[in-house]
Amino acid sequence: MADRGFDVRRQTGFTTIALACFVLLYLPIILLVIYSFNAGASIAIWEGFSWRWYQSAWANEQVQEATVRSLIIAVWASGISTSVAVLAALATTRTPRFRGQSAVFAMINQPLMVPEIVTAVALLIFFAMIKVATGYTGLFYLIIAHSAFCIPFAYLPVRARLQGMDLSLEQAAADLYASPFQVFRRITLPQLWPGILAGAMLAFVISLDDVVITEFVKSAGQDTLPTYMLGQLRRVVTPEINAISTVLLGISVTMVIAFTVLSKIRN
Amino acid sequence: MSIAISARNLKKVYPGQPPVTALANASIDIPDNEFFTLLGPSGCGKTTLLRLIAGFEHPTSGSLDMFGQNLLDAPPHKRPVNTVFQSYALFPHLTVAQNIGFGLEMLGKPKSEIRATVDEMMALVKMTEMADRQTSQISGGQQQRVALARALAPRPRVLLLDEPLSALDFKLRKDMQLELKRLQTETGITFIFVTHDQEEALTMSDRIAVMNAGEIRQIGGPRDIYDHPAERFVADFIGDTNFLPAAILSTEGQSAKVRLASGQTVSARLPARDAPAGKVTLAIRPEHATFTSEADGLVTGTLAQVVYFGTDTHFHITLDDGTAFVLRRQNSSDTGPGHSQGDRVGIQFAPDVAQVLKD
Numbered sequence: 001m002a003d004r005g006f007d008v009r010r011q012t013g014f015t016t017i018a019l020a021c022f023v024l025l026y027l028p029i030i031l032l033v034i035y036s037f038n039a040g041a042s043i044a045i046w047e048g049f050s051w052r053w054y055q056s057a058w059a060n061e062q063v064q065e066a067t068v069r070s071l072i073i074a075v076w077a078s079g080i081s082t083s084v085a086v087l088a089a090l091a092t093t094r095t096p097r098f099r100g101q102s103a104v105f106a107m108i109n110q111p112l113m114v115p116e117i118v119t120a121v122a123l124l125i126f127f128a129m130i131k132v133a134t135g136y137t138g139l140f141y142l143i144i145a146h147s148a149f150c151i152p153f154a155y156l157p158v159r160a161r162l163q164g165m166d167l168s169l170e171q172a173a174a175d176l177y178a179s180p181f182q183v184f185r186r187i188t189l190p191q192l193w194p195g196i197l198a199g200a201m202l203a204f205v206i207s208l209d210d211v212v213i214t215e216f217v218k219s220a221g222q223d224t225l226p227t228y229m230l231g232q233l234r235r236v237v238t239p240e241i242n243a244i245s246t247v248l249l250g251i252s253v254t255m256v257i258a259f260t261v262l263s264k265i266r267n
Numbered sequence: 268m269s270i271a272i273s274a275r276n277l278k279k280v281y282p283g284q285p286p287v288t289a290l291a292n293a294s295i296d297i298p299d300n301e302f303f304t305l306l307g308p309s310g311c312g313k314t315t316l317l318r319l320i321a322g323f324e325h326p327t328s329g330s331l332d333m334f335g336q337n338l339l340d341a342p343p344h345k346r347p348v349n350t351v352f353q354s355y356a357l358f359p360h361l362t363v364a365q366n367i368g369f370g371l372e373m374l375g376k377p378k379s380e381i382r383a384t385v386d387e388m389m390a391l392v393k394m395t396e397m398a399d400r401q402t403s404q405i406s407g408g409q410q411q412r413v414a415l416a417r418a419l420a421p422r423p424r425v426l427l428l429d430e431p432l433s434a435l436d437f438k439l440r441k442d443m444q445l446e447l448k449r450l451q452t453e454t455g456i457t458f459i460f461v462t463h464d465q466e467e468a469l470t471m472s473d474r475i476a477v478m479n480a481g482e483i484r485q486i487g488g489p490r491d492i493y494d495h496p497a498e499r500f501v502a503d504f505i506g507d508t509n510f511l512p513a514a515i516l517s518t519e520g521q522s523a524k525v526r527l528a529s530g531q532t533v534s535a536r537l538p539a540r541d542a543p544a545g546k547v548t549l550a551i552r553p554e555h556a557t558f559t560s561e562a563d564g565l566v567t568g569t570l571a572q573v574v575y576f577g578t579d580t581h582f583h584i585t586l587d588d589g590t591a592f593v594l595r596r597q598n599s600s601d602t603g604p605g606h607s608q609g610d611r612v613g614i615q616f617a618p619d620v621a622q623v624l625k626d
Contacts, residue, residue, distance in 0.1 A: 171323050172356035174343040176370035177421065183344075186369075190360045 029249065036242035043239055053243040063244065066228040070208055073139065073224060077146035078154070078203035084147070085154035085199055086192070090184075093162040094170075109156075111149040119149065120216035127217060137219045145217045146207040153206050154199035157263065161195025162188075194262040201262075205255045208248070269334060271425050271457040272297040272320060277329035279315050289315040291481040292329070297459060297474075299334075299424075302451045304460045306468040307478035308504065313461045316478075317427050320459065322346050333425065344373075349418035350427040353434070355410045357402040363413050364389065364398040370421035388416040391450070408439045415447075419454065428460045432467065444471055465505045469493060477501045494552075497538050499624050502550040509556070509592045511549045511566065515623070518542060523623055525549065528588050531565045535621040543625045553581065553595035555620040558606060564613020568592060570606055584612060 008014060036054070040047030057063050088108050092101065111119065127141045165188070173187045174180070211226045218227065225248065229241055272295070279290040290312040297303045305313035318324040319331060322343035331338045338346060349370065357366050367388050371381045389395045392412035397405055402413065411431060418426055428447075432440045448471050451458045462468055468475050469489040476486045477500075485497040496502035499510070513525040518537060525547065526532050535549055561567050568586035575598075582594040594614060606612060 166354065166356065168352050168354055168356040169358060171321075171343070172350070172352055173358070173369070173373075174323075175321055175348075175350045176417070177344050177373040178369075179344055179373075182373060187358060 032242050033246050033249070035239050036246045038239045038242075041238055043237055043242060053239040054247075056238075057240045057243045057247075060240070062223070062228060063225070063240075066223045066225045069139070069222065070224040070226070073142050073146055074204045074207040076143045077150050077207040078200045080143070080147040081150035081203045082154040082158075082196060082200040085151050085158050085203075086196060088151070088155055089159040089162050093159060109152045112152050116149075116212045120213045123148075123213065124216040131219075139222065141217050141219075142214060142222065142224075145213050146210060149210070149213060150203035150206050154203040157198040157202065157259075158192065158195045161192055161198075165191055198259045198262045201255045201259050205252050208251070269299045270296050270332075271299045271301070271334060272459065273332040273335075274316075274319075275330045275332075277316070277319060277331060278327045279312075279319060279324060280327045288481050290319070290326075293483050295476060295483060295486065297457060299457055300455050302448065302458045302460065302471055302473045304462060304468040304472035304475045305478060306462055306465060306475050306505075308463055310480075311478040312481040313463075313478050314429060315481075317350075317429055317459065317461050320346075320425070321348055321350050321427055347423055348425045348427055349421060349423040350429065351414050351418045351431045353430045355414040355431075357410055357413055357417070359402055361402070362398065363394060363400050363402060363405065366402060366413055367416045367420050369417065374421060384420055388420045391419070391453075392416045408435055408443070411435060411443065415450070419450070419456070422454075423456065425457045425459060428458060430461055430463070432462075433464075440467075447471060469505070477504065479504070495536060495538070495622055496550060497540075497625065499548060499550070502622070502624060507553050507593060507595075509551045509553065510624075511551065511590065511592075511621075512546070513549045513623075514546055515544055518544075522619055525621075525623065527566060529564075529566045533565055533616070533621065534618040535623050536619050537623050538625050541625055543623065548624045549621045550624055551616055551621045553593045554579075554597075556592070556594045556614050556616045557596075558582075558594065559613040559615045561611050561613045563615065565615050566592070567611065567613050570608055570610045570612055573606070573608060582606060582612075584614065 035043050035046070037049050037051070038045075038047060039050035039052065092105060092108075123141075123145050127145075131137055131141075169187055169191075170183050173183045178186060209226060210224075211230060214224050214227050215230070218224070223231065225244065229244060232241055274293055274295045277290060277293045277295075278288070281287040281289060293312070293316060295316075305316060307313050315324060319326050320333075320338070322338075322341065326339065333347070358369065361369065364385050368381045368385045371384055376384075385398075386395070389398060392415055394409060394412055394416065397409060397413075402410060405413070411434070414431065431447075432443050435443060444467060447458070447460075460468075460471065469492075472489055474486060474488055475492050477484045477492060479500050485492060485501045487495075492501065493505055496505065496508070502508040502510075511527060513527050513535070516524045516526055516532065518524075521537050521539075522534050523537050523542075524532055525535050527549075537543075566586050568584045570582060571585045571591075572583040574581040574583065577598070579595050579597045582596070584592045584594060586592050592614065
């Protein structure tokens with residue numbers, strides 16, 4: 001039989017290491033989900049099945065407010081960041097190569113590389129100056145902050161889609177008398193939708209999940225769901241936290257599945 | 268007869284280290300209503316020339332006119348030319364009918380006119396039943412016909428075709444060659460056809476421009492190009508050719524008396540321009556040479572191999588000076604005396620069938 005070359009799956013201990021990784025990744029999450037259905041008030045001692053913590057979370061006004069706030073921010077942030085990302089992706093894939101293109105690419109993806117805490121502190125100071133100057137303390141700061149760090153997440157799938165597109169389609173449209181704007185609206189955009197939706201959903205989940213930057217930027221009484229949960233953990237911990245986490249997990253998993261399906265759509 | 272496309276010293280250099288000259292000083296006049304073919308190996312600049320006419324590329328220098336109007340200042344969507352792409356480039360999110368109507372829609376034609384023209388085009392390429400199909404649901408040959416109908420629908424004055432048949436299988440390609448020629452004759456549109464397939468070029472074209480390394484080497488009708496190649500590259504690229512060294516003894520008009528390496532003399536045709544002198548190369552097509560006795564041969568040699576092709580037979584001969592020579596003979600019921608491997612043979616060809624090459 002011919003030598004099949006190096007195969008990581010045939011190395012000693014591969015199965016053990018792989019299993020250990022999966023257990024570490026998923027066991028805590030499975031436990032968290034299980035205890036969200038605990039009838040008792042403990043997050044470690046099982047006392048039977050119940051929906052009570054879901055009901056209690058649903059009825060909790062603070063949770064309601066934080067959830068609505070989180071959703072408002074996430075919708076705005078994913079909308080703004082995706083719009084900017086589409087423009088940025090067009091500029092970096094549909095124009096002749098320009099000087100400093102790599103630098104622009106690096107700058108668009110900067111939030112992926114700069115430590116989040118640095119961005120958080122920088123925004124805190126920056127927004128504090130604006131708050132002093134204008135007196136405005138609304139949600140806008142959080143929306144802008146979230147939009148900023150969501151851009152690369154929206155940008156990457158849109159760019160990948162644009163790069164994977166057959167350029168001759170756009171040339172064919174131009175050849176058939178479509179102006180540059182008509183080419184974009186009639187040919188590029190219809191094919192770009194899966195990429196745009198994927199980018200928007202990724203941005204939405206990233207915004208929904210953010211703790212560090214939100215914690216620094218938010219004004220008093222502007223808790224989002226994650227910062228509310230963080231605050232709760234400092235007090236009495238009940239399975240209500242598990243219930244909220246499980247719902248968030250459900251949303252994320254749904255989004256990721258939708259993202260994968262959309263990314264796979266060809267033509 | 269008016270001139271559809273006129274290029275003067277058209278040049279395209281791609282910047283880089285080192286810069287790449289894709290097209291060097293191409294000058295060409297393509298009359299209206301002509302089936303004109305750009306023929307050459309890949310990288311010869313034929314597609315670049317096509318893309319310059321379509322407007323997808325901008326020339327480094329030179330001029331390009333269409334019916335006497337400067338074309339270079341217009342962006343692709345303002346040029347009255349349409350292109351059939353090598354990849355077809357059908358819009359995947361539109362139906363067959365929507366693809367064909369796209370150009371007319373962009374021109375702002377009324378809906379009734381669009382529908383009428385689309386119906387007409389679908390009938391022309393025999394795709395009427397497929398009108399509402401997605402382009403992914405039809406075969407390669409059908410996609411090819413939709414691409415053609417889409418490009419013809421706005422009735423361009425010039426149609427550009429970039430190797431449109433290269434993705435089709437042999438039989439379909441043969442059918443489409445006839446189909447394209449028919450469409451060109453019926454519509455009266457000037458076709459500029461790019462291909463690397465010399466047979467395709469010979470069967471379809473009114474005139475052919477043979478290109479190599481960014482330059483146009485010869486322009487002429489298929490017969491002209493095949494029978495009277497101007498230079499070694501053209502003779503070699505189109506069909507099979509034997510090359511024999513020779514020396515010019517005297518010239519008279521388009522004819523020259525040359526001496527072959529064997530010492531025999533024969534008359535051969537001179538190129539139309541820049542007639543050479545002294546040592547030259549003769550080009551002889553394999554089907555223009557015939558067997559004769561060793562004593563009567565213009566050149567002589569030993570039969571090295573006989574290859575049977577059904578309609579004809581190829582005889583591979585090693586000449587006395589070591590040059591390889593191929594003689595082709597059509598097979599018929601009375602083929603005459605057989606020749607077998609190892610035989611000593613003489614080869615002759617009629618006066619003026621050999622072409623003197625300038626190299």
